[in-house]
Amino acid sequence: MPIADELKQSFKMGGVVTRLIYINIGVFLVVRILYAVYTLTFNDPYFPLTHWLSVPASPENLIFQPWSLITYMFLHFEFMHILFNMLTLFWFGRIFLQYFNPRQLLGVYFMGGISGALLYILSYNLFPALQNFAPSAIMMGASASVMAIIFASAKYSPNFKVHLLLIGPVKLIHLAIALLIMDVIGVGAMNNTGGHLAHIGGALFGLFFASRVIKGKDITMKFNRFMDNFVSIFSRKPKMKVTHTTNKRPMSDMEYNAQKRKKQSNIDHILEKIKASGYDSLTKQEKEDLFNASNN
Incomplete structure (x- = not known):
């Protein structure tokens, strides 16, 4: 299998932490390649590009690039910066998922x-x-998102x-406090x-959180629901509705709601099991059910 196909398959089958890491690394590589081409061309x-994607400290500049509130948390320019952030995201993302679900991790990352x-x-x-630095100051990196994941885990x-x-x-809480003290000193x-x-x-x-x-x-x-609706605006809709006939009769509203309640009850049971014994205690089928539910 070609490397590109392997990466695509890994991204598709990987969890939310894997996908976030892939996106960050992908943005880093694209930005660095474009930067190399730009500097060789224009000297x-x-x-x-880095200024358009970084979040500015000036509200006047932010008005003209509101997308930067999101893009900055996926943007890195220095290798050590992205290496440290992605390793930290990997380690503490796994801890976070022992107590919370993947959609909550995604929400905490963004918020x-x-x-x-x-x-x-x-x-x-x-x-x-x-104040004197505000007109020209910009910021990039996933550090704030990663800190949110660390402190959510430490609090819980x-x-x-x-x-x-x-x-x-x-203890996780002691590590979190040490990191916070270092930031205050910084x-x-x-x-x-x-x-x-x-x-x-x-x-x-x-x-x-x-x-x-x-x-x-x-x-x-609510944030995850808003993001779902926002993404759906840009998702490609089929031009023609295709229907498939089967021997199965359509479900009634009562049957559909009963099936939905059964699925939700199963997910609630899985989440309780994660809280009690950790993610690794799940069976293969339970992990698949949780993954499918997080992508619906």
Whole structure:
């Protein structure tokens, strides 16, 4: 099988974490290739594409590129930046999925990234030390989204043990607090200030999401529904409706609703099993049922 087909198959069959990593890497490769072509052609270090996809600190600039609130969280330019973010997304995404479902992870990724961007923009236009940089400041990277995933997991399961090299087992909540302290110090040191502010915004959203889930409220549901509707606008619709006749009679509304309730009951049972014993405790059929439900 050609490499392109293998990658396509891996993306299609992979979970939400795998797909997010593939998208980030794909954007990184495309941007770097286009940058190489651009610099060789125009001999100009200013690369417009990264500015169009990065989120600006200036609200006036944001008005003309509102898409950047989404695109920035998939954009990386330096190799070490994307390597660290993708490794962190892989590790903590798997922990997140032990307690939450794939659609919740996707919602937290997007909403955590947006929260980080909003705190970044607000800070650059509120604090005097940053206001002079606001007209030209831009930000990129998945860090805020990843921080949201980390802190959601830490809030929901604070005693989960993470094994760190040369350190050993550490409680997830302690690791999350250490990361937050480093970001606060980074803001004070004026070292990558925008990035550290975005991390804090993502972390705050992760905490808020998990605290609401603990109370029985999933704040990602409406966002995921909005994204589904938005994507459906651009999805290609068939020009002709094709009907297939079978020997099966159409289901009545009562039968359809009963089948729907049965499927939902099965998914609820699977989610409870994940909370009690972890994702690895699921059978192959249960994993397939959960995957199919997350893509419906």
